[in-house]
Amino acid sequence: MTNRSSGVGSGGILNDPTEKAARIAFLSQSTAHYGDFWEFAPHIYVVAGSEPTREVFRRTGAQFSPPPGLFPLPRGVRRALRPGHLLPESLEAARRGFGHSAVAGHTAMIAAEARALAADWPQHAPCEVLPRLKRAFSRMGARFCFGADAPGLTHAEVPLSRARDGAPPRTVYLPRWVPTTARVRLRHRLGALAGRIGAVMDRRLAEGRTAEPDLLNAMIVASQAHDVPPGPVITHLLATILVATQEMSTRAGGWLLFNLARHPEWTERIAAEAAALPADPDRVGAGHVARLALADAFVRETLRLYPPNWLTSRVVVEPTELDGHRLRPGDRVMVSPYLLHRDARHYEEPAAFRPERWLAARGPGTAGAYLPFGAGPRLCPGAALASMELSLVLAWTARHHRLSCPAPWPFRLETEGALRPEDLRLVFHRRG
Ligand code: HEM
Structure with a gap:
């Protein structure tokens, strides 16, 4: 010992x-x-x-x-996955679609969403933080996954995500086949979302639009390279990924802003660093983000002390x-x-x-x-995306605002499923 x-x-x-x-x-x-x-x-x-x-x-x-995935995937999809792995072999190449260079290609989009979020915080009164963060990360996730088709699928994961939040905690381990009400509801909503994604995928295939740089296309191309017709494996996994894009990042983002409010000296340092970002987010590139050393250190330290998983x-x-x-x-x-x-x-x-x-x-x-992102075959595929999102949300928020805490612990600590600051409320004060 x-x-x-x-x-x-x-x-x-x-x-x-x-x-x-x-x-x-x-x-x-x-x-x-x-x-x-x-x-x-x-x-x-x-x-x-x-x-x-x-x-x-x-x-x-x-x-x-492995732990059960986010959702009860249909049997056909589960069979395609190797034990412990998120992607079947036919989609392994799609991992590049999650990688640093793929994420770098979305820098301007993430910067624009982070700036829009920062511009929108209500002023001088306690404001509920997580719902706004969730909507911003949800938009970023949809644009990352579906590029030009994102408008038709933005926030499409909300019913599925709600069904997951509303499901009772998994304290009793029933076999996967037991059709509890919560599982039936989840399966139904997962199928509905996968169906909407499938319609977008079919349209793309019909129009031959598979060169645009987004995750859906990375998956389509990886699948075709293995002579596997793009189908339900892709659409169900993307439905799962769409939920993951906002769930974990929202929790991490909550802890991030809580720490910003608690450490005003760091807010000033990060604001000074963020002043070097071009005012026009379209001009923000991966090189600018790589120079946000203080923001990066702040994100890492937040995920060290408060790992959502x-x-x-x-x-x-x-x-x-x-x-x-x-x-x-x-x-x-x-x-x-x-x-x-x-x-x-x-x-x-x-x-x-x-x-x-x-x-x-x-x-x-x-x-x-x-x-914070795990390791091994279940290593979080979204680590590069989440890190970029969190750094830019932090940088832009500190650049626009000073923050304060209305109470020493302005949230309800939740540990079921993930570590999260439920009902987090912070006060934002716009800089002059
Ligand atoms: C700060 C934010 C995030 C954190 C801390 C995080 C953490 C993790 C961890 C620790 C795991 C592995 C769980 C295990 O081994 O038991 C995981 C899995 C996963 N993550 Fe993330 N993640 C984050 C953001 C994201 C984003 C933005 C995406 C989407 C691109 C994503 C997609 C996934 C998926 C799809 C899985 C596998 C789920 C499954 O197999 O059921 N994550 N994440």
Whole structure:
């Protein structure tokens, strides 16, 4: 067992006196007490430390089964996916559609949306932050996925996303085939959204418009390169991706603006850096974003302390060993980027919000001790897009506003599904 400090401390989220914070405190304190491998309940283990955490992510699809995807995908689509992987082989090439150079091609669009969001914050009174962020990220997601066809699909994921939010928490694990009301509703809405995406795809194929640089075309072209006709696998995955584009980014964006309000000295530094962005977002290129070093450090530090995907689990599918412990099929392991990111073995003063730690040449911590986007076959495909979106939202917001918190904890902490600041309210004061 290892003695180490967790995130319990001044400035840590655990100062928030709610039942949800108590869940995090229990996990943090038990890990500090029992070490990197402990039994939470019979056959359910919590695994901490950078090596074992990374191993669990890395061996997903082999010894560990992946978590259920965002939605119950139809059987035909599920069959096309390799265990643990998001994309079937016929679409692997489409990963480039998520990559840095593809995202760089959308810089001006993301800058325009980030600037429009910043221009629109109501002034001098507490304003609910997440709904506005969600709509902005939803627009960015639609434009990234569907380019010129985005207007017909903007916010099309809202009914599906609502059905997911409204589904009861997954505390009881029913077999996938049990048709609960929530699952039927999800399946119906997923099918409806996939149908709308399919209509756009069919039109493109009929018009031969497959050269425009967006994710739908990256998928169509990758599929055709394998002689697989573009079909439901693409449309269902894009429906999932469209929900993902706004869900996680909204949560991360909420934490980002909360930290901006709490650290006015950083708001000033980021505003000064952002002043170098061209006023016309159409002229903002990837080179400008690469020079936003302070904004980038602020985003990284926010995702370190508040990783939306703070806790995830895997089921063991064949006998295996982890960190010297034997695991049997059916055992469940829980890994937590939250614990990893607040581990004093990897970060000095782990509970302190210190973006400057990311400005050092090599960055902080041990390699592999920073996993806000996961790792291995389930590594978040949207990491490059999310990073660009968050940096530009941060830069443009700081350039236009000073922010303040109406209360020490101006939100309701939610930990079910993801770590998020529900009902977050902040006050925006436009600069003169
Ligand atoms: C700051 C924002 C984001 C964070 C922190 C984040 C984090 C993650 C993490 C940790 C995973 C892996 C989950 C696991 O292994 O259990 C994941 C999966 C995924 N992410 Fe992200 N993500 C973000 C934004 C995005 C964006 C913008 C997109 C869309 C382009 C996206 C699309 C996905 C998809 C499709 C999956 C796989 C879901 C599945 O297989 O069911 N994410 N994300």
